[in-house]
Amino acid sequence: MISALWLLDLVNAQIGFGAPPVSTPPEILKEISNELKINSAQKIYELGCGDARVTCYLAAQNPEAIFIGIDKLACAVILPKLKKELKSGATVLSMDFGFKNLQPNKTIPLRHNKNHYAQKLLVYNF
Numbered sequence: 001m002i003s004a005l006w007l008l009d010l011v012n013a014q015i016g017f018g019a020p021p022v023s024t025p026p027e028i029l030k031e032i033s034n035e036l037k038i039n040s041a042q043k044i045y046e047l048g049c050g051d052a053r054v055t056c057y058l059a060a061q062n063p064e065a066i067f068i069g070i071d072k073l074a075c076a077v078i079l080p081k082l083k084k085e086l087k088s089g090a091t092v093l094s095m096d097f098g099f100k101n102l103q104p105n106k107t108i109p110l111r112h113n114k115n116h117y118a119q120k121l122l123v124y125n126f
Helices: 002-014 026-036 053-061 078-085
Strands: 043-047 066-070 091-095 106-109 120-125
Touching: 026 053, 026 106, 026 120, 043 053, 053 066
Parallel strands: 043 066, 043 091
Antiparallel strands: 091 120, 106 120
């Protein structure tokens, strides 16, 4: 069942309905946390959170901040909703795949060369 869902995700990505699954390597989690410099007042949204590896790591490192993972099936239609509903100062993260019509405020290159994906973290501030 998992491989069937993964294949469906891959097909969806190829025809424009989303991004393929990107597994974040555990060895770059600390780098991501250091680059983001999260403070206690922040609310962080991770798009396409998958197994929530990044969200859980960041929450453990920053228990005073608020973290929300959004499944990638919702990501295709989420930008208008985020623009409408997020309060000023909210941060949205996406691994490798960004919004077509919105430039990230910051792109963090990840020092990791083990696979084709997980090469950059896109940071959007709303």
